[in-house]
Amino acid sequence: MSDILERLDTALADRRHADPESSYVASLHNKGLNKILEKVGEEAFETVLAAKDADAKDPATQQALIAETADLWFHSLVMLSHLGLDHRQVLDELARRFGISGHDEKAARQQEDS
Numbered sequence: 806m807s808d809i810l811e812r813l814d815t816a817l818a819d820r821r822h823a824d825p826e827s828s829y830v831a832s833l834h835n836k837g838l839n840k841i842l843e844k845v846g847e848e849a850f851e852t853v854l855a856a857k858d859a860d861a862k863d864p865a866t867q868q869a870l871i872a873e874t875a876d877l878w879f880h881s882l883v884m885l886s887h888l889g890l891d892h893r894q895v896l897d898e899l900a901r902r903f904g905i906s907g908h909d910e911k912a913a914r915q916q917e918d919s
């Protein structure tokens with residue numbers, strides 16, 4: 806799983822300065838951060854719609870949700886790449902959080918803020 810993220814991030818770095826005519830990744834970077842963020846928002850919305858339609862008895866709807874989630878992850882990786890980050894920082898953050906209850910983490914944050 807993280808192997809494909811590794812390979813994808815390498816591909817994203819390689820394609821960043823490619824010809825926008827032949828590379829979708831380069832065309833996104835070329836259009837700039839606002840376009841990339843627009844795509845992330847659009848894919849997030851499409852993922853939510855697909856999740857609403859997903860039905861365990863209908864594999865086509867489940868596949869549609871998987872495809873939309875992949876689009877969302879892909880465009881999120883392009884966003885990170887555009888800002889000089891990659892999936893490893895996100896995996897590190899998830900690893901840091903692993904085993905910490907979301908409720909406990911939120912309570913600790915609120916205590917820090919007060």
Ligand SMILES: N=c1c2ncn([C@@H]3O[C@H](COP(=O)(O)OP(=O)(O)OP(=O)(O)O)[C@@H](O)[C@H]3O)c2ncn1[C@@H]1O[C@H](COP(=O)(O)O)[C@@H](O)[C@H]1O
Nearest residue numbers: 813816817820823827828829830831832844847875876879
């Ligand atoms: N994983 C992906 C990937 N997932 C989705 N997409 C593209 O994301 C786009 C999303 O579809 P949409 O219909 O929402 O977008 P669109 O209508 O084409 O675009 P807009 O007009 O909305 O800007 C499609 O063009 C998909 O082909 C991807 N494009 C590239 N990759 C990876 O990135 C690598 C480099 O790609 P290129 O830079 O194109 O060579 C590829 O080898 C793949 O590994």
